[in-house]
Amino acid sequence: MSINRPVAGVVAVAVVLVLLGVWGFGGQESAAPLGCIAVRDSFLVATVTRGEVDAVNSVPVPAPQGWNNKVTELIPEGTSVSPGDVLARFDTDQQSQRVEEERSAFEQAQAELENQRASNAKTLAQKEAALQRMELAxxxxxxQGEAMKFESESRRRQQELERRRAELDLEEARKDLAAQREIGKASEAEKEARLRKAKIDLERAEDxxxxxxxxxxxxxxxxxxxIWASGERRKIRVGDQVWNGQSIMELPDLSAFRVDTWVNEVDVHQLEKDQDVEVTIEALENRRLAGKVTRIAPLARQEGEKKLKVFDVEV
Structure with missing residues (x-):
């Protein structure tokens, strides 16, 4: 029985399940010979079906991060690739705009840090100049106090007050300078933190x-x-939208294959585990491979519109 089912990958397979049966003919000789001799011998009983072939081991290729990424380019199925070859491209319009926005934010953060440093340097220079003036005062x-030794008491007291005022002004200038240094460090640290965040955001957007x-x-x-698209499950195409991390293709290991097929309830009794199987890969010029039955489903299921009772078989 030929079963038309979807074929995985780029190959279609015809699975021939070969069962050896022994049939015997014997008994008493007929009174009227028929002109032939019955002998006991062995012959093959073959069950033919179609199925899906898949690699036992394969490397999955997921969709990129993000939601509803639209496929704009897709490498043809069956193409042989090497590491680094382009497999698919997705719409970049929205992400390119985000990169430009993050780059603009990064450049602005750079400018703000440079402006802050320049402003701090200018203010610090002004505070240092004020300190020097207070020291000179x-x-x-x-x-002047030394020169007032021979002046009147009132003149000497006036000069002492001016000296004390100069000391206080100098102390205030020193405190003001120290405070400005701390303020400058804090303001620069804030701008540097913003710049680091902007850089990280830009790198993430670029990645x-x-x-x-x-x-x-x-x-x-x-x-x-x-994938599920337009209400049906089918192979991915250009124009499809995929989810974050969804598998879009695989790179199978061609050293070992698995075939998923099924047989109807009439033929299932002819199969058994470890039975020899001949697999014909139609897409590869009908190349034939040897295999064995590894699993027969214990329960039947319904297949197709006619709801045939079938048993899943794995080779």
Whole structure:
């Protein structure tokens, strides 16, 4: 019985399940010979079905980060690829705009930090100049005090008050300078933190943009994955939208294959585990491979519109 089912990957397989049966003919000889001799011998009983072939081991290729990424380019199924080859591209319009926005924010943060540093340097220079003036004023007051030794008491007291005022002004200038240094450090630290965050945001946006070009992580043969689109489950196509991390294709290991097929309830009794199977891969010029039955479903299920009772078989 030929069963038309979807074929995984790029190959269609015809699975021939070969069962050896022994049939015997014997008994008493007929009174009227028929002109032939019955003998006991063995012959083959073959059950033919179709199924899906898949690699036992394969490397999945997920969709990039983000939601509703639209496929704009897709490598043809069955293409042999090497690590780094481009497998798919996704729409970059929205992500490119985000990169530009993050780059603008980064450049603005850079400018703000530079302006803050320049402003701090200017203010600090002004505070240092004020401190130097206060130091000179104190020295001048001290010299004038020395010259007032022979002046009247009231003149000497007036000069002493000016010296004390100069000392207080100098102390205030020192405190003001120290405070300005702390304020400058804090303001620069804030701008530097904003710049670091802007840089991280820009790098993430650039990485997300780069991830919209999906490359092969390993060598292999490209097999498109099935997705839900337009109310049906089918293989991915250009124009489809996929979810974050959804598998879009696989790179199977071609050293070992698994075939998923089924047989109807009439033929299932002819099968048993470890039974020899001949697999014909139609897409590869009917190449034939040897295999064994590894699993027969214990319960039947319904298949197709006619709701045939079938048993799943794995080779």
């Amino acid at each position: 104190l020295e001048r007051a001290a010299l 997300a943009l780069a991830s919209l070009t999906v490359t092969a992580p390993d060598s292999g043969l490209v097999v498109h994955q099935k």
